[in-house]
Amino acid sequence: MDGNKAPNVKGVDSPGRRTVYSLCGMCAVRCPIQVEVQDGRVVWIQGNPNDKTMGTSLCAKGAAAIAFENDDERPQYPLIRTGARGGGQWRRASWDEALDYIAEKLQGVIDKFGGKGIAFSDRGGPFADLQKTFVKSLGSPNYFNHDCTCGRNAQHASQSLFGMGRKGLGMDIKNTKHLVLYGRNMIESLQVKEVKDFMDALGKGAKCTYIDVRATLTASKASRFWMIRPNTEYALNLAFIHVVLAENLYDADFVKKWVVGLDELRESVKETTPEWAEKMTGVPAGEIKAAIREIAADRPNVIFHLGWMTARHRQSFYTSRTAHILNALMGNIEQTGGLIIAKGTGDYGLKGLNKLDQRAPKVEDPRVDGVGTKFKHFDKGPGLMHLLFPAILSGEPYPMGAYIAYRHDPLTSLPDPDVMKQALDKLDLIVSIDVNYSETAWYADVILPEATFLERGSIIAEKKGAKPNLQLRDQCISPRFDSRPAWWIFREILRRLGKSEPLEFETLEDIWAYQLEGTDVSLEELRSKGVLGLVSKEERRDRDTGLGFKTASGKVEMISPALDEAGLPSLAPFYDPPANEPGQFNLVFGRVAYHNHAHTMNNPLLNELMSENALWINKATGGELGIGDGDTIEVKSNGYSTKGKVRLTEFIHPEAAFMVHGFGRTVPLQTRTYGKGMADQRLMKGKLTSYDPAGGGNCLTETVISVKKA
Amino acid sequence: MSKYYLLQDSERCIGCLACEVSCKSNKSLPVGPALCKNMSVGPVEIKSLPRVRFVFMPCFHCEDPWCLDVCPSGAIQKRAGDGIVFIEPNLCIGCKSCITACPWGACQWDPAAAKAVKCDYCKDRLDEGLKPACVTKCLTQCLEFGVADKLPSGRRERFAAQIARDAFNPKG
Numbered sequence A: 001m002d003g004n005k006a007p008n009v010k011g012v013d014s015p016g017r018r019t020v021y022s023l024c025g026m027c028a029v030r031c032p033i034q035v036e037v038q039d040g041r042v043v044w045i046q047g048n049p050n051d052k053t054m055g056t057s058l059c060a061k062g063a064a065a066i067a068f069e070n071d072d073e074r075p076q077y078p079l080i081r082t083g084a085r086g087g088g089q090w091r092r093a094s095w096d097e098a099l100d101y102i103a104e105k106l107q108g109v110i111d112k113f114g115g116k117g118i119a120f121s122d123r124g125g126p127f128a129d130l131q132k133t134f135v136k137s138l139g140s141p142n143y144f145n146h147d148c149t150c151g152r153n154a155q156h157a158s159q160s161l162f163g164m165g166r167k168g169l170g171m172d173i174k175n176t177k178h179l180v181l182y183g184r185n186m187i188e189s190l191q192v193k194e195v196k197d198f199m200d201a202l203g204k205g206a207k208c209t210y211i212d213v214r215a216t217l218t219a220s221k222a223s224r225f226w227m228i229r230p231n232t233e234y235a236l237n238l239a240f241i242h243v244v245l246a247e248n249l250y251d252a253d254f255v256k257k258w259v260v261g262l263d264e265l266r267e268s269v270k271e272t273t274p275e276w277a278e279k280m281t282g283v284p285a286g287e288i289k290a291a292i293r294e295i296a297a298d299r300p301n302v303i304f305h306l307g308w309m310t311a312r313h314r315q316s317f318y319t320s321r322t323a324h325i326l327n328a329l330m331g332n333i334e335q336t337g338g339l340i341i342a343k344g345t346g347d348y349g350l351k352g353l354n355k356l357d358q359r360a361p362k363v364e365d366p367r368v369d370g371v372g373t374k375f376k377h378f379d380k381g382p383g384l385m386h387l388l389f390p391a392i393l394s395g396e397p398y399p400m401g402a403y404i405a406y407r408h409d410p411l412t413s414l415p416d417p418d419v420m421k422q423a424l425d426k427l428d429l430i431v432s433i434d435v436n437y438s439e440t441a442w443y444a445d446v447i448l449p450e451a452t453f454l455e456r457g458s459i460i461a462e463k464k465g466a467k468p469n470l471q472l473r474d475q476c477i478s479p480r481f482d483s484r485p486a487w488w489i490f491r492e493i494l495r496r497l498g499k500s501e502p503l504e505f506e507t508l509e510d511i512w513a514y515q516l517e518g519t520d521v522s523l524e525e526l527r528s529k530g531v532l533g534l535v536s537k538e539e540r541r542d543r544d545t546g547l548g549f550k551t552a553s554g555k556v557e558m559i560s561p562a563l564d565e566a567g568l569p570s571l572a573p574f575y576d577p578p579a580n581e582p583g584q585f586n587l588v589f590g591r592v593a594y595h596n597h598a599h600t601m602n603n604p605l606l607n608e609l610m611s612e613n614a615l616w617i618n619k620a621t622g623g624e625l626g627i628g629d630g631d632t633i634e635v636k637s638n639g640y641s642t643k644g645k646v647r648l649t650e651f652i653h654p655e656a657a658f659m660v661h662g663f664g665r666t667v668p669l670q671t672r673t674y675g676k677g678m679a680d681q682r683l684m685k686g687k688l689t690s691y692d693p694a695g696g697g698n699c700l701t702e703t704v705i706s707v708k709k710a
Numbered sequence B: 001m002s003k004y005y006l007l008q009d010s011e012r013c014i015g016c017l018a019c020e021v022s023c024k025s026n027k028s029l030p031v032g033p034a035l036c037k038n039m040s041v042g043p044v045e046i047k048s049l050p051r052v053r054f055v056f057m058p059c060f061h062c063e064d065p066w067c068l069d070v071c072p073s074g075a076i077q078k079r080a081g082d083g084i085v086f087i088e089p090n091l092c093i094g095c096k097s098c099i100t101a102c103p104w105g106a107c108q109w110d111p112a113a114a115k116a117v118k119c120d121y122c123k124d125r126l127d128e129g130l131k132p133a134c135v136t137k138c139l140t141q142c143l144e145f146g147v148a149d150k151l152p153s154g155r156r157e158r159f160a161a162q163i164a165r166d167a168f169n170p171k172g
């Protein structure tokens, strides 16, 4: 075998027709898919009907996967930078050459600073065991993911109350009677199965209260929509809790058994009446009262969604936390139509997958972002990536020498790329491993093209839930270009550093065999279905005795010892954000259903549907500024300015402006999207170091922009 | 009229455009033509709530097709048996008469092939016992495809359930 080639999974090259079950990779949801391959080419992709909820459905991005596969405007072979960083001058390198180059630089960093001088980031997900094993094998504690600009606040909120992360409590949306959403745009930031459940629930008569600064498509399906003043949903929750406690709308039995700190909670919301909240949020007090009474009447089959992308403002953590407090007050835990505790194989007495991570030696060094040492109330796992950049710049607590981005594009997804670039400039090595030319790849020293999700297999994923299951991303076709799967790339780097023991497998099948060893599942069975349920009957925990929260008290804690210790309030007073000057707006960003966050903008089929973003502002407000619909406008923030189109609509709050994230790209090789539209992250000047101190997520929607006709 | 009907439940449609992309992907179409379009109207305010309606527009496979009548080369044909109206690409001379003639804009122009293209209900898939691409992948399964004299009754069922709910629970 050519030592420079990654072995395909057996059978990938066989001629004729094959049906392969896999997991979509067009966004981070990773829906189960069924792929039809004809003579080595993908001819059809649909949802994997072996997953009942999924059925044959697929979203537009998933449906555009063949166009992505056939697109030439993606990295095709390893590239080594020749000009200045970001200058766009590259030379083609062989894999051996690129990997040797990387290994030599990494060895230099290890010699100078130790393994801890290497930082790595990805976008989390069910295959993270592989990446974590790689980073640990390098001897670094500095594994990061994207979550500081995503769900960290919700994660920490959930941990502070239940001792479990946000995925520890799944939502039974399909059976709910009332779902409360705080800017969680289910329909456009979509997950296929979740949307289907949501539409099923609405079809069965469920209600939905949707709270946002603008009317999204989710608002268009909701039974109640409040166009709220930007960054004030926390006040609304405080008023909800006020009414729930004042009018005894809560599940007294559940609260008595499972909640500690009710008195403190009561004290904290003494003054947060609906009338008070009306002044903060603009939502009429009468409507707040009517809504919470209506919701409480349907308890326990109700859900207050704690948010997905919660890196919004300095009180996002408390918004999520109070949403979960409302869940506890409604007694909706381990309830149909409420929240169901996610169970793993262990909960059902089954042996789970063997983790790769346990093969790597333990790393004793502290994290460079201070998570776990300076910041003990944050979850150590992926740390907080925004804290990496100030650490690189200051060299404290220790100097860093290299950064590897794996399918993560911080220069697009974190705020203020200029500051990030200053930090990156201090490093000896920047590597991007990606299927796309990301903005970060364009700034890197080496780009390693990963095989696309259709061209690679991934390690087996084990998913917790009401019933745990296994999911397989099988390899559908051979790589079209000179690209490689991640497991091979990581192994090859480690081999060159003499650290490959933990990932020393010849083929992906060998990794799968290791993962499955000792379980009851055979690879054949898993491959024949793609998604394999591990238990037939769902078991619920005993709501009287067995909920088993992972807090010190075993109960839902209104006062969190970890926050106490960090000197942070568990039940914080509301901070009233200052009103904007005329012509100024809070910048809010989001998605449409046919683009993912930032790497489908150049896809031929999706670019055709939307090739440029526009800034939404309120029609009346725009009129006052002399701006007409479709005008070209200049948008400014803290010295940065950009131009784009405006969309005037009455369906956005006068103090907010909105744009779809991911545009304004600067990589000329992406010809369809190059230079089109505006980049919200560049307007977020100063927001890299601005975060919710209790939750850790960035305060992105505190960005204030000014807008005028260009 | 073809014997088939493609029905959209607008209330369940979410405007995700998976239908349009699935269609284009299946037919390997370049930028430009869209054999089906899910048109959205709104948002408009109805009873103080924002509401959007969707109208799914494939080809209607007319009984007496305007497009077929004007086609000078015999490229547009009606399939015996099920009445599907389709374009035989080898016969299309690219005159665009059908594009002018169709009252609903269903006939499209493929700039790469320099020929007209239109929805054929994915007849090759139908012949394999499958459903059209848009219907198969429709994210919420709000598109239904079937024989016109056996139309699904989902909307009636939902309406009946709603009436019953209101009757049992007068306060709403």
Ligand code: SF4
Residues within 6 Å of the ligand: A024, A025, A026, A027, A028, A029, A030, A031, A058, A059, A060, A061, A062, A063, A190, A191, A192
């Ligand atoms: S939501 Fe769409 S793009 Fe994301 S994994 Fe699912 S099908 Fe693929």
Ligand code: SF4
Residues within 6 Å of the ligand: B059, B060, B061, B062, B065, B066, B067, B068, B085, B101, B102, B103, B104, B105, B106, B107, B118
């Ligand atoms: S293309 Fe237009 S005229 Fe021709 S069958 Fe379809 S809907 Fe009728």
Ligand code: SF4
Residues within 6 Å of the ligand: B008, B012, B013, B014, B015, B016, B017, B018, B019, B020, B038, B054, B056, B137, B138, B139, B140, B141, B142, B143
């Ligand atoms: S795929 Fe279905 S739900 Fe999505 S826009 Fe098309 S018809 Fe509507």
